Every structure is written in C-alpha cells, then in structure tokens.
Amino acid sequence: MPLTAIEDLSFAYGLNHYLLDRPLRDVLRYHLGREPDLEGLGSYAGREVYELAYRVDRLSQPLLVTWGAGGERVDRVWLDPMERRVLEDLAYRYGVNGMPFRDGGWHGFYASINLLGDPGLSCIVTITVQTAYALWKYGGEGLRGYFEGLAGFRKPLMIGATWFTEIQGGSDLGANTTTAVRGGDGVWRLTGYKYFASGAGLADVALVSARPRGGRPGAKGLALFAVPRVRRGGGLNYYVRRLKDKSGTIAVPTGEVELADSEAFLVGDLDKGIYYILEDLMVSRLANSAGAVGIARKAYLEAYGFARVRRAFGRRIIEHPLVRRDLLEMEVLVEESLALTHKAVSLFEASAGDRPPYSRTYHYARLLTHIAKNMTAQAAARVTMLAMELFGGIGFLREFPVERWHREALITPIWEGTSNIQALDMLEALWRKRAYEPLLEDLRGMEAEAYDRGLAGRARSYAEARLREAASMSPREAEFNAKYLLEDLGHSIAVVLLEHMASRLGEERYHRVAEIVYGSLLQRRPITNPGDGVVDEVITLSGSLEA
Template identity: 70%
Template sequence: MAGLAEPLMLGATWFTEIQGGSDLGANTTTAVRGEGGKWLLNGYKYFASGAGLADIALATARPKGARSGAKGLALFAVPRLRGDGSLNFYLRRLKEKSGTVAVPTGEVEFIDTEAYLLGEAEKGIYYTLEDLMVSRLANAAGAVGVSRKAYLEAYMYTLHRRAFGKRVIDHPLARRDLLEMEILNLESLAITHKAIDLFEKASGDRPPYTRQYHYARLMTHIAKNLTAENAARVTMLAMELFGGVGFLSEYMVERWHREALITPIWEGTSNIQALDMLEAIVGKNAHEPLLEDMGQLAREAYDHEVAGSAYEFMKRRLSGLAGMSPAEAEFNAKYLLEDLGHAASVILLENMASTLDEEVYHRAAELVYRYVLARKPLENPGTRVLEEIISLQGSLPL
C-alpha cells in the first residue's frame, strides 16, 4: 500500500564451514550461474546465526573455475525463499549453546540454493572482510553493553546486600572490584567509539584501500579484542560480588557472564584478531597513522604526562616487532594487541577529560595506566574515583 514503510527484514552472515572455521580460504561451498541473473549454491554452513529467522543472508561461495584460497570466494545474498515461494535451503539442526540462546544458530545446507552475486566476484573476499569489520564493531558494542549491565547489577546488589554488619559496597575489597570493573568499562567504551568513528570516516573506501582504511581496520581488531576480554573479566567479577547466588540461573548476572564469553570468539577469535593485526601492521603499515593520531591526541590530553607515557609505551611495544622473527611476532601478537588497546584507551580517556572537562576520565586513565600497563596494584584513593564515576553516571548516591 502506498505510503507504508517496507516490511522489516532480518539479515545474517553465513561464512563458517566445519572444515575451515576462521580459515575462509578452506570453504568448499560452490556457485554456478543459473538463469535470470541467479546463481545456484551447493554446500554446508556450520554456524548459521539467525537460521530459521533470517529473511536474507550473506554467504560466501566459490564460483566454478575461481582460484583456490580466500581470494577465490565471491559474496552472495541468499533469500529465505525461492522465486516459487518454497524454502531456499535446508536447516539441518539448531545448536545447543551455553549462551546467546535468544539467537538461533543452526547448520544450513545449500542444494541448488538460489542466490544473487554482490558486486564483482573477484572482489568477494574484500566485501566479506568489510562485512566482518562491521560485525566486529557490533561485537565490541555488544560486549560493552553486557559488561555495563553486569556492573550495574553488581553495583545495585552490593548497595543493598548486608554482610558482617554493613553493606557489601562499604567493604574496601568490594569497592576495589567495582572500581576495576568500571575502569575496564570506561576504556572499552572509549575505544569502541573511536573504532566506530574511524570506520565511518573510511567506509567509502574501495580497493586498493587508503591508509585511513587500514588504520580503521587495525583499530577494529584492537577494539574487538579489548572489549571482549574486558567483558569476560567484568562479568566474572560481577558474579563473585553476588557470591553463591551469582551462580544461580534465577539471577541475571550468571547469564551476562555466559553471554560475555562468546564475544572473544564470535567474528574471529582473539588469536585471529592478533594475526590480522600483525598483517595490518607488517603488510599495510597501519601502525603509522595509529601513532600519528595517538600522538596528536596525547598532545591535546588533560594530563600530558599520563597520555604521553601511554604513547611512549605504545611506541616501544610496536618498535619491538622489528627485532622479532615471524614466529616470535606471532607468539607475542596477542600481548601486543592487548597492550595497544590499553595504551590507546589511556590516551582516549585523557583526551575525553580534556574535551568534556570531566576530571573523572583523567582519574580513570591514570588507573588504567597504573593498574594495567604499569602492572601496579590499585590503591585506596581509587574509592574516591569510584564515587566520582557513580556520581557522573547519575547512579544512586552512596
């Protein structure tokens, strides 16, 4: 009917196959030209999120005669229904998972499945990687949301639960845990917004990509990894603050921990992020615009000493790659990925403190630098920072 909005369509991405996992080049799903601009796909997708719900899915397949490996893959749009209205693929089974049960994940079989080629077949792997960038940014945002919810659950519980004659939140160890949770949340939020901003600025790029695009890609790997690791840590601490009841399914906090544990795995494991980070640095020199940008932000920071120290730390860690063999670089890649995330977050938080004129972000940056980068213990003054953070967020007063 004229004037009505188009009906809502649910989408999905179906890339993973059992024999390859993150190794997309091992995919065996094939594609042959059909009639009327359609292609016919044959193969098996092992992890198909939204299976049974999605109206259309993006799927990788290798056209007949295409080269082997990832660069031979093309990207296709697969509708749920064929042109004649029948189901376009077979849902073989749904997975039983420890988390994300609200999102059905199944195994999908293509048998002459109708599909539509997206763009140029030879550039399919580039479209696929761009789609993964979006998914990884969404993963980071999701990890931040789960982590924030777990913190709020724990904060409210410790505010009202009494133990040993006083509220749990009045015990220094409980405050220490809440403080750690919140500084990890703040750095996750800062780096997620930075990565999304960089992607939006470079999203119009096409192969061969600009250095700005490679920088956005590098920051996406950093943000995806950091937010996932922080979410796992924060939700675990939230469960501990609940005590034994935190392990019961009747309390939501145990669900948030289970939900958090998928974020280091979905859209490429932390190991994959580390390997892709190395390729972006060694193959594309993506660390150069990273250092240029972080250096400028450090000069504009609220506390030049803290931001500058984080920047020098970042430079030292990156320069250490030059003296490593390829095997050594890969072995140490995850450490570098984590350190780049924390160092960048310190600089971003200090810049936020300057831009927003909120000293609490400076205090959070100090704690990230001291506790995470310098590996020194948190000290009692952190209690005051926690109170300031809670006040800044508009939470209930202590």
C-alpha cells in the same frame, strides 16, 4: 500489582540504561558534539528488552518448524511473540536498523547495540544491518528492495544473515568449499553446507561466501552472494538441518544450513568477495565490541546494586575496600572499552564510503577494530565474572540475571573471529597495511591536546616501544606474542584517548580513569592512595547511580 517478578531478581531492571550511563553519553558527546536522543531506547532496554532476554534464555527459545501442516517443507523458526515485537519496535519505533543509513549514524547504531546488551537479540539486529550495509554499498538496484526491508525503511521487516563458517573452518575462510555456478539466466546456484548460521530459519536474505567453480583456491577465490529464503518461482531456497543447542545467545537461532542449487545473486565484483566479507565483519566486530561493553555494563549494574544492600561483617559490602576495588576495576574496564570502541566506530564511519583497495583510514579503522574486539571481549568476561563473584553463592544460581551475563559474555571472544584471529589480523593490518603510521600520528595528535600530556606521552611511548619490539621479532616470535601486543596496545591507546576525552569534554574524571588504566592495568602497579572521592565518582558513574 505488576505481573512481573524480574524486579525482585534484578538491580538493573526498570532503570533507564541510557540516562544512567554517564560514560556512554560522554563518549557520544565527545564524538558527535551532542548527545543523541536515545532516552526512549534506554528505558525500553532497561525494561522490555531486559525482561524479554531473561525469559527467552530460560523459557522461550526459538523453535525450528521443519514441516508445514500441508506436508510441505518450511524450515521456519518460530520466535516468542514478544521477541518479534521487540525486533519490530527496534526497527520502526526506535529506528535502530536504519540509523547507519540515516541521521543516527554508526555511533547511534552501536550505542543502541550497547544498550540492548543481550547478544542473542543484538546478533539478529547486527546480521540484519550487516546485510543491509553490503547490499546498500555493493548490491545494486536489483537488491534494493531487500536493503529497504532490512533497514526498516519499509514493511514488513526483513531479517538478514551472514553465513561464512563451514565445518572445516570458521577462522580459515579460505577453506570454504561451497561452490557457485552461474546459470544461463545470470542467477548463480550455490551448493554447500554452512555449519554455524545465525538467523537460520529467520533470514529473508543471507550473505553467503562461496567459491565460483574453477576459481582460485584460498580466501581470495571467494565471492559474496545474496541468497533469498524463497526461490523466485516459490519454494524454499535453502534448508535448515538443525538448530544448535547453545550455552547462551538463545534469542538468536543458530543453525546448520544446506544450500542445494540455491539461487543466489552476486554482490559486487566476483573477485572481491573476501574484501567485502572482511568489510562486513568490521560491522559485526564493532557490534561485538559495543555489545560486549553492554553486557559488562548490565553485569555492573547488577553488582553495584547488590553491593549496596548486601551486608557482611556488619557493613554493606560496598564499604569493604576489596569490593570497592572490584567495582573500580569493572567500571574502568567498561570505560576504556567504550572509549576504544567508539574511536574505532569513528574511523569506520569516516571510511565507510571506501572500496577495495581502501584508504589508510580504513586500514587504521580495521586495526582499532581488532584491538577493540579483543579488549571488549576480555573485559566482558572479566567484569561479568567479578559481578557473579560479588553476588556470592546466589551469583551462581540460574534464577538471578547476573549468572546469565557471564554466560553471554563468553561468546564475545569466539564469534566474529576468535581473539587469536584478531591478533593475527592486527599484525597484518599493522605491518602489511602499514596501519601503525596513522595510529602513531593520531596518538601524537591526541597527546598534544591531552588533559595530562605527561601521562598521555608515557602511554604513547609505551605503545611505540611495544611496536618497535614486535617489529624486531621473527615472524614466528611476533605471532607467538601477538596477543600481548593486542592487549597492551589496547590499554595504551585507551589511556591517550581518555586523556583526550578529559580535555575535550572538560571532565577530569576521564583523566582519573586513564591513570588507573595506565598504573593498574598496563603497569600492574597497586593503586596507591585510592581516595574515596575518586572511587565514588567512578563507581557511581559520577553520581548517575545514586538516585
């Protein structure tokens, strides 16, 4: 008898989350021309990771150990042994940490984050890869050893972290007060307090924002540093005051970190810190997007499985039109989010060699990242809420995984910059960096090759009209309405993309999804004549879930 009860509680457990996810495989095929081999990870995500995340949330949260037995300060976080094993497996068995720096590329990495789903676990992987990315690109030879440990290119595995937020402001990084002073030995000393620090007590090295003493005020005065956990001569280099008591993301410890003359190594140029920070945030915002899609997908699998067995009014609930509509909406939200995320990933990958002041592709990538971060977070919140509702009363019980997915989804619009911040940054990318130009060119290019050029054209015209309208507003009006623009651009870009995917892949299915996005999500019109064939095709992921 298997020593697990999760299969009695869950409809998603035990499945291969990659093989069943036809849209994910199709999106990867669209961008890469082939499907990457993520079958092993898909099975691992559907079993070991799924069970671990559930157990850690309920029973095995990270524990902060402040003092060692010898009376020394250690400030180390103790993880569940299974969680440690999973982190090692992800790095070494499945090569996730190293993918962006090897053949797997960024698409493989973000697809892996999607498959993990759990935002606590994927946060640990993401902050590690973010740190590796910054050190790989801007760190220089002195920090190379850290890069290799973080990317899983050597043992033991290292964990990274990105600590920017302070008590006086997470959105307003320019308000950072942590100071940096250069020592006679060329090593910097940081003093300050980081108020939200994921990976605290785990990280071997953290990326930290600080203002060199006497530097200019605001965000442009920030520099970026690598802060190791241990000083060169031994002893703790930073302290963890406490861990936060959170509603979700339990698998990752998030703490408050005190930097007290902490040794730090400058990353890149002193006056370009804010550029590196924003670039690194792109890595995590895309991970947030991929992870949000993953959360929504897990909740969908739970809901779909439940709807097939639960009966009401003499029928399985999946046979009721309103339940079918809910499932359709959920699946369509997942698929447009997926399409937009990997489009942004493509552009990021194409500009990953860029450095400040960056190319127009980079600014376009940043624009789509803001749009995707918002769209995916909204989708995750909505899909997980509908999934919970579909479960009826038991959806509200902590013992079933579907409840956790909704709690987990709610972090996605907050961290890595709230939705308001994505909206403001979108305006900046659109107008100051002129990212609307490559956007419109790209939309026209995709429209010319679309499956249904008429629909793609209407969606593109809609996006243009919204942009013209925004451009004619006063700055205050534009800011007030920025979130509508963020959402509407998201849906209209997704329609064009899905039409392009349909044509490239020869899959009419994505044209059907585009029609629903356009009619139902963008124009808010009823879905007329929802043929069962089409609905079945979409909600079963083209039959992948029928096995």
